[in-house]
Structure formats: C-alpha cells, structure tokens
Amino acid sequence: MRRAVLAATALLVAGAAQAPERPFPGSVAVAQGRLQASLDLSDAFPSGMERTLRDGLTHVVTLHVSLVPDAGGSPLSAWAREVELLWDVWEERFDVGATDPEHPRGRRLRFRDFASLRAFLADARGLDLGPSAPLTGERWVVVARVELDPVKELVERTRELVRGHGADGGAPSMLGAMASYLLGGAGGEGQARFFRSRPFVVRDGTVK
C-alpha cells in the first residue's frame, strides 16, 4: 500500500514540475521524532466549487502530500487521502467516504452544507511524513497536490462505459475491449492544484 502510494506520488510530483505552484498553506514540523505537515487547503476549494459538488454526481477529491529532496528525485515518504463525495438530492446533504493512512478501511461522513464539507476537505493537519532522523543533512520540500476528479478516475469510468457498451448493447466488441485497455487519459483535463513548501532542513530535531 505504502509503495503504491509512493509510486503514484512520484508520478504526481513529476506532474507538479509542469504545473503552476502556489504558496504552501501550512507548516512542517517535527513532533515526537516524526516529520508532520499541516495544511489549510481552503484555497483549493473555493466557494465557486460548491455548484460543481452539488450537482448530484459523485466526485472524487484526492490529496497527495509528499516529502521530496529539494534537489529533485523520488519522494522519500508520502501521505494520501481519497475522498468520494455525493450530494444526495433527496436527503440534501453530502455523503462522504474518505480513505487515508489513519483510516485505511475508509470512513463515512455526512455534511449538511458546503461550508462544513469544505472545512473537512481543507483540513489536513498532522500528516505523518515518516521519521525525521534520516532527513538530516539534506534539504527537503513538501509538495501537496489536490485534485478534483483525477484523470485516473475519469479513465476508470470511461473504461467501464466502453466495456459496458457493445455494438448490440451486450458484450463489448474486441475493438471496444482493446480501446478500453489502451485508454491512457494523458490528454484528460485534470483539476489539480499544487502547493510547495519552502526548502527546509531537519537539524537537532527541528525544521529549519
């Protein structure tokens, strides 16, 4: 699981190099020998997003936070959260399922309005980025990536659509099956926001 997160994060960090980055809305600190990042991601969820999230469709919000060498390279550690949310038009509330390292099996939440949902989504405090001891002697940065409806999710849904629609409405054709397999989503529009901390070093048990 951790390796998969790291691999996915490595790709996402590579993507971050090409995307505009925003000031890091939080801090990095050492607590009890572990590096922790705390972020306020309110900027990633502007009020204009409410209309999108209340359209009655299922949306996915992912948050990837990773610790990478300032000089570049693969992440040393990563933290990821995936939130699936749906505005229930009958109950008139947000039904949320969230999975993160603290809740690997996921948890169900409900929010009556966008403000409370936004507070939940924006709150990313105390994210554990691993032990601080191995970090001495090098400059690091924390990179956060917040994405609404990531391309991966779009690809999965599109694959299901292609697979489920054969020419006669039944089984998919060989061409459809192959197209589904070959669908990459490289050109898909992602709605990602990147945040990058200033470089720091870990010395004497503190972040400097």
Place this chain on the structure above:
Amino acid sequence: MKVSFRVQIAAALVLAAVVPLAAALFFASRLAEENLALGLNPALIETLQETPALYGDLFRARKELYAEQARALAADMPADPQQAERVLQAAVRRVPRLRRATWLSPDGRVVAEAEAEGPNPEGEWRAAQARAVLPSGEVLECVFAIEARFFADLAEVRELAQSYQSAGRLRRDLQKSYVAAFGAVMVVFAAAAAAAGLLLARRTTRRIADLMGAVRELARGNLAVQVEEGPGRDEVAGLARAFNAMVREVREGRDRIVYLEKISGWQDVARRLAHEIKNPLTPIQLAFQQLEASFRTSAAAGDPDLSRLVSEASLVVREEIATLERLVGEFSAFARLPDVKPEPAELGAFVEEFLRSSPQVAEGTEVDLARQADCPVRLDRTLMRQVLGNLLRNAEQAARPARARVHLSVRPEGERALLDVADEGPGIPPEIRPRVFDPYFTTRRDGTGLGLAIVRKIVLQHGGDVAVRERPGGGALFAVALPLVVTAPARTPPRRRA
C-alpha cells in the same frame, strides 16, 4: 544497385499492406472523431449532468407540497382525539400519497393515528416525512409516499452522466485509443497477410533462385543438373519442367553425338583390323594347304606319329582360321554399317512381320508380342531387322543352354514409340549395364562385343535411344524408343450429290 527478386516482392507486399493500412487508419480516426462527437455531444452531457439537480428540484417541490398538506391538516385538526382520528382517516383517504398521519403528544405518545390501507397506487414507494405543529402545540407527523422509481432512475442517470462526463473530458484520448485498437487489429491482419505473402513469395523466389543456379551449372557444362519441379502447376513449375526437359534433350543429344563419334572411331579400327587380319589370312591358308598336300605325297606320310601330328595341327589351324574369318566378317560388317534410310512404318506391324519372316528366331527362342496401339514411326527396315535380330540373339545366348523366352511389347508413350525386348535369362548386373553398349565389351568368351553397339548405333541414327534395365520378375529388358511420327488427322472427303 542490385535488388533481389525476393526483396522486391517483400517490398511490394509491405507496400501493399501499409498503404491501405495508413488510409484505413486515417479514415478510422475521422470516423471515431465523428462518432464520438455525436455520442459525446457536450449539450447532451450537460443535460445529463443537470438531471440529478432536476430530481433535486422535484424532491424539494414534493417535500414542500407534503409540508403544506401536513400544515393544512394540522390547522383543521379537532381537539378531541376521537374526532381527530376520524379526520385523520378521512385525510389518509383523501390526500394523495398520504400513507400515515399521527398526532403525537409532547412526550411522543400517539394521541390519534390513521394509516392508509392497501398498496400505494403508484407502486413501490419511499417514506417522506412532513411535520406540522398543531394549534395545541403538539406535533402532527405525516408520512407521504414518494415513488421509489425516482431514486432508481436517479441512480441510473447519475451513473450515465458520470460516465459520459468522464468520456467527454477524455474524448481525444478515447479517439486515440479506438484508433490505436483499430490500428493494432489492422497491423495484426496486415502482418499475417504479409507473412503469408512472404512465405508464398519466398517459395516462388527460392524456386527461381534454384532455376538460376541450375542455369549457371548448365553454363559451366554440367548436363546432369536438374531442378525440383514441385507438385504445383504454376508458371514456375512449368518453367522448371521445361528446363529439365531441355537439359535432358541437350544431354541425350550430346550423348548421342559422343556415342556416334566413338562408334565411328571404332568402325575405323574394325575396318583396319579386318583389313590387317584378312590380308595375311589367305596366304596363310594357301601355304598351309600346300604344306599339307606336300606332306601327304611325301615319304614322311608313312610315319604314323608324324601323320597324326600333322592331322591335329591341320585341324587346329583350320578352326583358328575359321574363327579369324568370322571375326573379320563381323568387323567388316560393323565397319560397313550403312546409313539409315528411314521410311514410314508401323512399329508393331514391323515387329510382327520380322517374327513371321525369321523362322530361325523361333528355332531357339519362344517369343510373344504385345501391341497396345499403333505406333507410326520412320525406320530403315533392314537395319531395324538387324537391331531386332541382335537383341533376340543376345537373349538366346544369355539363356543357354536353356531355351530363351522373350517378351516383346510395342506401345506409344508420349512422343515416343517404345519397343521392349525382355528375356527371362540371368539378367545383366547393374555395375556393367552402363558398358553393355560399348564396342568390344562382352562377357562371353566367344563374343565380339559388337552386337549391342550396332543396336545402339542404329537406334541412335533413327533419332531414338536404347536403354537396358532389369525386367520385373528377372531377366534383362532392352527398351528401344523411337520418335513417333505425328500424322495429320485424315479429312473426310466432302459428300457428292447424287
């Protein structure tokens, strides 16, 4: 630059596969683009996306309606619980989709209640609660029915909208993946077609390369070269067959010329030998006869020992002179073989006539003849009689002391007439078969080795050939082949009017 035939064919096949493939890919791309533009119409996707919100509006309107109806019912609610229950029962019957109405005291106790009987007229339903405050401050709780199908439809529309929304955002990728899938399928088919074509071309080019190699061998003087004709009936197989036939004819022609030249040389030798032997033979014979006559009239003739010695010497000298005369005769005959003067004949009839007019043959040999069909040929009757005579004598001598049994057969085969002379004798060992037609080659003590050489020379001069092989069942088989004469079909004379 020299480009091999195989490379040219391969290039043509690849070109034939790639050009339609490129065109197909181009049109597949356009087709996918147009289909996706139709299927993933942004207006359609937008409408789908907005549908859940419409359901939301519908649900909200229903909720407001139910709240209003609950409030209206609460406003008319009598204070007496029994009367209230009757009012509630009437309301449950009257108000559409109202399934249950309950008057609850502040502590949650049911004061009055009415519930609809029977199933909901609109099918399966989900409960929608609406509360209203009674004039007494207590609560009226109403449960309305909302059609369950709305939720099923909503879930379906939501899934569809999400899928189409995703596909719409990945339209370009989807187009690319369809084109890539189509391209992959086409590449597989094109590769299979090209591979099959290459295999076939390789087979053809290999046969042509074999032919080229054989032609080079032929140019180097190798007349034994042959190419594999293969089971096919295509042009290359025909070319191979023609090449093999041509080489065979050239080889047979060369062999014929070489053999005739060799025979001609041997005929010169035979002529000289006959001359050299014959010239002194007569004086020797005369001198010995004089010597014998003088001895008989001399006094020494009375000596019985001497007389017996002279008599035995005389016998030996006469036998040897007779042998030498026979040899000279055969050498002379071989040396003076005349040129062939062919005339039209039917081979089977000729053989029959030969047997009929050669009683000496029947004396030492049992002969049978099988004729399958007419074999028109051109032959020199005198020389061909010599051929038949030599072959039958050969069979007769091979069978000695037994009586020879010879089977003759005449039949046409292709462009040749075949005359087989097969005996039931001991046969000819395979190792000496190539030499049996050489002049002076013989396995018999008293043979000259000229009989079969004369046979082959005469047959060759007729444009044919003779071969020897083992007869099935034992014995030797001499196969004489002569060219068939192609006769024009006889024309039917026009009928005359009476």
